[in-house]
Amino acid sequence: MSGLQAIRYTRGKLEVxxxxxxxxxxxxxxxxxxxxxxxxxxxxxxxxxxxxxxxxALAHGVELYHGGCKAPIPTEAISYIDSRLDYLKQSRPTAVDLTNAITHLKAVVRAVDIAALGDAAAPSAIVDAYIAAAEEIFRKDTETNLRIGEHGSRWLLANAPVKSPEGKVSVLTHCNTGSLATSGHGTALGIIRSLHSAGNLHHAFCTETRPYNQGSRLTAFELVYERIPATLITDSMAGALFATKKVGSHIAAVIVGADRVVRNGDTANKVGTYALAVLARYHGIKFIVAAPTTSIDLQTTTGADIKIEERKPEELTQISGAVVGADGKVDISRTVRVATAHQEIAVWNPAFDVTPADLIDAVVTEQGVVVKGESGSFDFRGVMPERWAAVVGQ
Incomplete structure (x- = not known):
């Protein structure tokens, strides 16, 4: 289990x-x-x-813990919580985990037995129920990631198109999906971590993930921190890497996370994922999506209906970082922002793209691995039967 923590929490206090x-x-x-x-x-x-x-979820819980809700009656308390959650939902609309968490938390506060408590006691009981539910979301995420790592590593070892002479696999990952993107261990990077801990990983490659460099800034940092054998490449080097037949560099799988997996398996993830899937298919490389069931959106039938967030042009035309001195050492006390393009050029900067289900070989969840059916789409009823029945029916 990684010592890295993106989120530190005790009741009433949240640090990120x-x-x-x-x-x-x-x-x-x-x-x-x-x-x-x-x-x-x-x-x-x-x-x-x-x-x-x-x-x-936790931030609003901290807010409630410190008396943020002044509502004197239960209906007003629920309305206040709803309004705050609806506000938070707009922070990153593509990530379905946020929507699913909000839907769950709204259901929790409505499940409080108001009639038994009376109007005077109900608001505090509603707040207590919310805080407990938010903390449970935090706790369960780590457990979920460990199970994804176990299921994904086992499936890849059984289905890898190529291995090293020692029976190990080399993989590539895109963006950041490790401890820094979760409560701990990670999803796609969690599979890589599980492969490594069991002695089954030959080498991991990570893309820099332009334009925001989550791969070079964060994934590379995690891989070095965990002492996992790894190499950083630019996004545009993936095709050349996949074509390499050198033992150990020959990639068995691309493993990515997901911000949203819709009902048929189409997947929204960091921009550049779709191109990797096309390259992987051409080179006979497995393409694996690692996603908790909370990232699966059964309400949306295909990727065509996913709202793709667009971000500000400066993320593409400028970059900031610590200064490197003449001696090659990084000076963290000095940060500069520099232009990497003409500042008047028009910019299109989508944060995500959608990979069609047909290009995905497996979706790894905490409940198991789902592979495509003969229709070319995925059927998630086996890993989430209650939600499937509630949304889809049969």
């Missing part, structure tokens, strides 16, 4: 690691209100679908 300062500096922001959580998520000081949901 500012990932914009990584890999050179560890700094935790104290988050006490929904507004502070919104800003933390929107500015990507915290990112990763599970972590976004956890921070939003």
């Amino acid at each position: 690691l500012d990932q914009l300062r990584l890999p050179h500096e560890h700094h935790y922001d104290t988050i006490s209100t929904s507004e502070e959580a919104f800003d933390c998520i929107k500015t990507m000081r915290v990112r990763g679908a599970p972590a976004i949901a956890i921070v939003a």
Whole structure:
């Protein structure tokens, strides 16, 4: 289990690691209100679908713990919680974990037995129920990630198209899906971590993940921190890497996370994922999506209906970082922002793209691995039967 923590929480206090300062500096922001959580998520000081949901849920819990809800009657308490959650939902709309967490938390506060408590006692009971439910979301995420790591590593070892002479696999991952994107261990990076801990990983490659560099700033940091054998490449080097037949460099699988997996298996993930899936199919490489069931959106039938967030042009035309001195050492006390393009050029900067289900070989969840049916789409009823029955029916 990794010692890295993106989120530190005790009841009434939430601290979130500012990932914009990584890999050179560890700094935790104290988050006490929904507004502070919104800003933390929107500015990507915290990112990763599970972590976004956890921070939003816990931040409002901290707010409630310190008396944020002044409602004298239960209906007003529920209305207040609803309004704060609806506000937080707009911070990163593509990540379905946040939507699913909000839906769950709204159901929890409505399940409080108001009639038995009476109007005077009900508001505090509603607050207590909310806080307990938010804390349970945090706790369960780590358990979920460990199970994803176990299921995914076992499936890949059984289905890898190529292995090293020692029976190990090399993989590539995109963006950041490790401890920094979750409560711990990670999803796609969790599978890599599980492979490594069991002695079954030959080498991991990570993309820099332009334009925000989550791969070079965060994934590379985690891999070095965990002493996992790894190499950083630019996004545009993936095709050349896949074509390499050198033993150990020949990739068995691309393993990515997901911000949203819809009913047929189409998957929204960090922009660049779709291109990797196309390259993987051409080169006979397995393409694996690692996603908790909370990232599966049964309400949306295909990827065509996923709302793709677009981000500000400066993320593409500018970059900031710590200064490297003439001696090659990084000076974390000096940060500069530099232009990487003409500042008047038009920019299109989608944060995500959608990979069609046909290009995905397996979706790994905490409940097991789902593979495509003969129709070319995925059937998730086996890993989430209650939600499937409630939304889809048969």
